[in-house]
Amino acid sequence: AQSVAQPEDQVNVAEGNPLTVKCTYSVSGNPYLFWYVQYPNRGLQFLLKYITGDNLVKGSYGFEAEFNKSQTSFHLKKPSALVSDSALYFCAVRDYGGSQGNLIFGKGTKLSVKP
């Protein structure tokens, strides 16, 4: 079965510094990977996805993610963090096996950006 792991419960970054939120995956075929952000008391918002092609994927709000097949990772990055980036970030993989395409989410990583 497909799965993703987010090894960090929380990431703390100072405003202006680069940030990385880690994600590793396990799939039986081609990986279709996604990042979502959830602000407090809000729904999930799509940031970016990797389907095929360039390993560096650019998304919303200045975020990007690097797909690394050899390390089975899909880390989320941003060159310069903003206080407003503080939120809960979810990595997800498509389960295109028995569940026919449902998104399987990691447990989430809380990003805290301090001024």
Add this chain to the structure above:
Amino acid sequence: DTAVSQTPKYLVTQMGNDKSIKCEQNLGHDTMYWYKQDSKKFLKIMFSYNNKELIINETVPNRFSPKSPDKAHLNLHINSLELGDSAVYFCASSQERTRVTGELFFGEGSRLTVL
């Protein structure tokens, strides 16, 4: 206009009651989902549904039932509510033809509290 809208946003009820949460999407999508987010923010798929088939996560109790009057709506009915049903329930939608590669669009969530 909100793309995926859920009502009510908050729902407080007693154990044993029956309640419903409504979801509507105006994106023209043909696949809809219900996810449950527990107190630890873990997201779990409950159902996915298009006009052809309903796929049920086998761990979901049969007290939960999705009902779709048309492809723009997927309501969630819950019978005999239990304390453990307290959670935030998210509706989402996507396009069937890009089911594996396309992103999901989420509603703002419905927070259910069972007393």
